[in-house]
Amino acid sequence: xxxxxxxxxxxxxxxxxxxxxxxxxxxxxxxxxxxxxxxxxxxxxxxxxxxxxxxxxxxxxxxxxxxxxxxxxxx
Numbered sequence: 001x002x003x004x005x006x007x008x009x010x011x012x013x014x015x016x017x018x019x020x021x022x023x024x025x026x027x028x029x030x031x032x033x034x035x036x037x038x039x040x041x042x043x044x045x046x047x048x049x050x051x052x053x054x055x056x057x058x059x060x061x062x063x064x065x066x067x068x069x070x071x072x073x074x075x
Contacts, residue, residue, distance in 0.1 A: 019056060022052040022053070022055070022056055023049075023052070023053075023056070025048075025052075026045050026046075026048040026049035026052055027049065029041070029045040029048070030042060030045040030046060030049065033045055
């Protein structure tokens, strides 16, 4: 239902935004804490990066690498 082109475009945009926020925020926070020599903040951003990378890796492994249906096939 609806417009598949619009759904595909917004799905891509929101997917990139989610990926960017899950990767960029912990990396920038870690670099800022590293420059500011804040040990506790560095540790928190490292944990934040590890926790936010789990869903990204999960979707990447099971959605891209281990997909059941190859491109062009309908399951």
